[in-house]
Amino acid sequence: MTSEKSLENQSHSAFYWYRRGAAGIISVPACILMAAFVGFAGLARESGIALPEAIFMTATVWALPSMVVLVGAISAGAPLLATAIAVALSAVRLMPMAVALMPVLRGEKTPRWQLLLLSHFVAVTSWVFAMVRLPELPREARVPFYAGFSMTLTVVNICVTAAAYVLIGTLPILLTAGLFLLTPVYFLLSLWAASKLASDKLAMVLGLALGPLFYLWLPGLDLLWTGLLGGTVAYAAMRLKRRGI
């Protein structure tokens, strides 16, 4: 092993930075996310999703809003294509997040396949963490640091999903209700905090109002219509305002 001869950051191994990133699991955003995954496990269980399926969702989808959409659609018996479209619409925000992360994350010689692999772990929590922490680190530290944090976060939350799924049936109803409240409140507050543009905030308000209406009028396709109508109206309103109307 290398000795402590150098004080420069550059001399640290990739594994050192990986471990530094993994240590980020002990942080407020990581703890909030774990609590939200407890809520997800409860939702999956109540919706008739089996434990291995819930674990598989956490590992492959890894975006809590999309997972909640997926669980809702499966338990409502929505058609496969409508489910995929609703999930795709709920996940669209991952693209601009990945676009914004890449110039911060990549080093001069980072191969494309590493970036594609790491992009799977892009979700609100790891993205905010990365955008705050990575710019302080030397270039060559960023890929291993992000890999350490995001992979640890995913593996820990897979364990949280499994443990919560098993334990949640044994808790008193007050506590269970409290856990179920975590997911919507976490979404509401983190989405609000993350939306910088007026159009995003208007879209949130419209979505909150339209969601229940479409749920009652057009069950199955309600999220598609909520997103398309609420988002387009919010975007159009912002463009009109920009023109000074």
Added chain:
Amino acid sequence: MSGGVETFGWLWPYLVILIAGWLPTDIWRFLGVILAGKLKEDSEILVWVRAVATALVAGVIARLLLFPAGALAESPLSLRIAAVAVGFVVFKLARERVLVGIAAAEVVLIGGWYLMGGLSAG
């Protein structure tokens, strides 16, 4: 989505998750990697796309609160709305700290329901 069970057996739920869950999420992430540098974060199409995604997730939030599953469905609707409203106000007062807002909402829901006799309902 039950038609595939006969053809694929126990694998079917996992295929559904891959087709309707993994593919439509990771495709955006991969596209983001490929488009990075070519697409500006503030381009018009991305602003619209983000507004649509935001409205859709807000719809999910409203659904989880108004038509919840499981234990939360047993709690009074007015209490759930009060909990989220208080949580949001406290979150704004605490300079948009998410954890503080969540704690406030939980206190209102669990404390309020306990005072209303929710414990005996369980």
